[in-house]
Amino acid sequence: MLVLVPTARERARVQTTEAILAAARIQLAEVGAAALSLRAVAREVGMVSSAVYRYFPSRDELLTALIIEAYDAVGEAAEAAHDEAAGRGPRERWVTVWRAVRAWARAHPAQYSLIYGSPVPGYAAPQDTLPAAGRVGLVLGGIAVEAHVAGSPDDAVVAAMAPDVAAALGIDPRLAPAAVTAWTMLFGTVGFELFGQYENVVLDRETYFDHVAGTAASSVGIP
Amino acid sequence: MLVLVPTARERARVQTTEAILAAARIQLAEVGAAALSLRAVAREVGMVSSAVYRYFPSRDELLTALIIEAYDAVGEAAEAAHDEAAGRGPRERWVTVWRAVRAWARAHPAQYSLIYGSPVPGYAAPQDTLPAAGRVGLVLGGIAVEAHVAGSPDDAVVAAMAPDVAAALGIDPRLAPAAVTAWTMLFGTVGFELFGQYENVVLDRETYFDHVAGTAASSVGIP
DNA sequence: CGTTGTCAAGAGCAGTGCTCTCGAAAGTGT
């Protein structure tokens, strides 16, 4: 049956689902993923905890929804930054996207921890999150595609990468190791800053971050 | 009062403390930090939960103790690997230490998540963990000290690093940015592998990891 | 030998995730 006009029930359902997600988003930002309580979310939207289970079968499923949201949000931030720097050269676009990811992470530390910190409930989010997870990489790959391969990495290293990666990014497969390394470097640096590892190590985080971004740009052959 | 011979009470206290830590270590490895339950730890050592509070004032303090243990353990693994490769050249020693850290992380994923994942209980572990956190960096810095500075990084970047870092590592301050970047790369790569970000991205993790280790070695000027 | 400090145990509080049942709606078919 084709649903052209959603019934009142369906509209109420998506509305309630959205209300739950909104409350969960707020609570995530306030107390973090570990302390996110389904009962508190229920209280916030004005219903009893058991009613929430009509919309999310478990607390982990709620968290998974938030994880996908977060991947989309950071991907969107990266894409927006890239669009804004559309006219400029590849290196400036590259650094702009890096800065946007860092800024998003600092503005949304709980969401960032959710997706790039330790998996919260054991190993909750499996396949559902994979498409959303690659968006930042896609933006960076879109810049790197114009670059030529700097050195020629070992064939064994090239073979160690999943071929889908170079294909999805539209880059030379020989660029894949450097691209993955740069991607790791971006989130490694942002994570280390956010999780306090740079305490008493890096004083001026902006300057250091820009330096790393530049190094990474060179490593993928961006002039 | 100088305690030369510990009294029976004192011996009993350290023994009980060690028993609690041992049980906590086991439970951490089994269920992870988020699900580590003080009551379950108490059950395992055969006492009631309230008694544990005589030894650790809160669950977070117990976790902090485990965090310090984990930092020490990974540092010890790095030092042991370095000692084992004592005779060899700097590059081989460098790669050996990197491999040891990765091996330790794969063998103790819960501990690794505890120290390099998102901070678990809000922002629990502050200053206590700082000394233990630097041990791996010290080992790597000890290798890099024999290297000469490859390029000459921007003065602003050099100034962005805490001067204590280069001093503690005994390296040229101009090497500090590259050293911090390499350190970030090590734990960023290990973390990404452990937390599942390389799923469907990197097929042969050993080969890729060795490649990253080699790149990092070159970046700090190791021939 | 008595005093003092330490310790384990138990009860209890407020909170959690999750399940089950029940009554009231809303939607559907005749």
Added chain:
DNA sequence: ACACTTTCGAGAGCACTGCTCTTGACAACG
């Protein structure tokens, strides 16, 4: 328009958590 089915919210309840407080027993010290 009426009966039937599905959906939904509420409430009670279970087993669990971190943590506090009180009570009674034991060891150490003067």
